[in-house]
Amino acid sequence: MHTTSYVATVELTQFKNFSHANFSFSPEMNFITGPNGCGKTTLLDAVHYLSMTKSYFHAADQPLTQYGKNGFRLEGKWLLHDTEYHLTCVTKEGAKKEFRVNDISYTRLAEHIGRFPVVMIAPDDIQMITGGSEERRKWLDALISQLSSDYLMHLLAYQKILSQRNQLLRQWAEQPSPAIHDLLDAYDQQWTPHAEAIFEYRTQICAQLIPLTSQFYTFLSGHREHIQLQYQSQLHEKSMTTWLKDVRKEDLQARRSTAGIHKDDLQFLLNGYPVKIHGSQGQRKSFLLALKLAQYQLISKQKALTPILMLDDIFEKLDPRRIQLLLSIISMDSFGQVLITDADPDRLKAHLPGYPYSPNWIELIDPVDKPQA
Ligand SMILES: Nc1ncnc2c1ncn2[C@@H]1O[C@H](COP(=O)(O)OP(=O)(O)OP(=O)(O)O)[C@@H](O)[C@H]1O
Numbered sequence: 599m600h601t602t603s604y605v606a607t608v609e610l611t612q613f614k615n616f617s618h619a620n621f622s623f624s625p626e627m628n629f630i631t632g633p634n635g636c637g638k639t640t641l642l643d644a645v646h647y648l649s650m651t652k653s654y655f656h657a658a659d660q661p662l663t664q665y666g667k668n669g670f671r672l673e674g675k676w677l678l679h680d681t682e683y684h685l686t687c688v689t690k691e692g693a694k695k696e697f698r699v700n701d702i703s704y705t706r707l708a709e710h711i712g713r714f715p716v717v718m719i720a721p722d723d724i725q726m727i728t729g730g731s732e733e734r735r736k737w738l739d740a741l742i743s744q745l746s747s748d749y750l751m752h753l754l755a756y757q758k759i760l761s762q763r764n765q766l767l768r769q770w771a772e773q774p775s776p777a778i779h780d781l782l783d784a785y786d787q788q789w790t791p792h793a794e795a796i797f798e799y800r801t802q803i804c805a806q807l808i809p810l811t812s813q814f815y816t817f818l819s820g821h822r823e824h825i826q827l828q829y830q831s832q833l834h835e836k837s838m839t840t841w842l843k844d845v846r847k848e849d850l851q852a853r854r855s856t857a858g859i860h861k862d863d864l865q866f867l868l869n870g871y872p873v874k875i876h877g878s879q880g881q882r883k884s885f886l887l888a889l890k891l892a893q894y895q896l897i898s899k900q901k902a903l904t905p906i907l908m909l910d911d912i913f914e915k916l917d918p919r920r921i922q923l924l925l926s927i928i929s930m931d932s933f934g935q936v937l938i939t940d941a942d943p944d945r946l947k948a949h950l951p952g953y954p955y956s957p958n959w960i961e962l963i964d965p966v967d968k969p970q971a
Pocket residue numbers: 613614615616632633634635636637638639640641661662663664665911941969
């Protein structure tokens with residue numbers, strides 16, 4: 599039996615265009631509409647921030663702080679297993695970010711990740727399909743990190759050693775010394791167990807993710823198209839230890855680490871051809887939706903609770919039939935709270951007759967006293 603995890607209210611202070619605003623949400627479907635630039639995406643990002651301790655769209659906090667201010671505050675009331683949680687985040691220029699749940703701060707922010715799960719789908723996510731392999735690894739890493747703090751720990755350690763190892767290789771190129779081999783041996787000994795653990799996690803997750811994504815895509819295409827996905831990793835061929843021995847010379851020449859799980863990728867095929875090259879815009883978007891819905895189902899299954907699903911302006915380029923099929927998927931019992939933004943309320947209204955719940959509408963207006971840069 600799944601528990602619904604949902605956000606009941608959020609309060610935003612000095613967060614982008616919101617000087618101060620409160621919002622209440624339904625535990626089921628929420629439609630957020632309003633003209634371009636009124637803050638629909640920002641509202642979803644506030645929910646994401648409270649759930650993941652960071653923005654979905656910006657790596658740093660500074661672009662989120664309202665122009666001319668020196669920090670922002672976000673508060674939210676979450677319901678999880680019928681218990682209320684108050685999440686608060688306060689940022690101030692030059693000070694450490696404060697993050698509290700029911701007035702208790704974390705020693706490490708990473709401890710918060712995965713407690714109040716969310717899945718976001720936004721237009722730029724299409725980069726996962728059309729962009730380089732880093733986009734797909736980032737997505738897979740965020741997914742698995744929500745499921746396992748052990749994975750996140752391995753990933754952070756792996757990345758730290760990768761950057762130190764690359765720095766060492768660059769330094770060696772400037773000042774070669776035979777001591778490099780002992781130093782690399784020491785790094786590699788520490789590095790290998792993290793690589794093997796990450797590979798193991800990715801293999802296990804992909805084994806579940808691949809059939810789920812295929813099912814969602816087949817459904818979204820009205821059973822007319824089929825996809826294939828593949829987890830690609832050098833570690834399928836041989837162990838990390840063997841790779842590191844085999845590429846030592848190459849690493850020294852290239853002045854960077856040429857083998858490891860930072861080279862992994864996911865391959866997406868539609869009817870046997872790379873969707874990145876051959877897929878139409880609607881087909882690529884459907885692929886993205888199928889991946890994210892599979893991500894949702896995985897998190898939901900492993901945590902035995904339904905994450906918050908946020909769809910930011912994703913209907914563009916989808917034909918009405920695919921929109922209807924998508925809405926029918928997310929209105930199934932296996933989905934919990936959904937937050938959808940669209941600048942066009944009529945597009946959402948057009949699909950309401952087939953929708954089982956009466957949604958909560960949040961209509962944002964273009965603020966007259968919009969803060970200026
Ligand atoms: N640091 C900031 N301080 C104040 N306002 C900001 C800041 N950064 C961005 N803005 C403004 O805040 C608004 C944020 O808009 P947001 O992207 O949330 O709108 P939206 O309703 O999703 O728009 P669209 O329909 O175009 O996607 C924009 O008007 C933007 O110019």
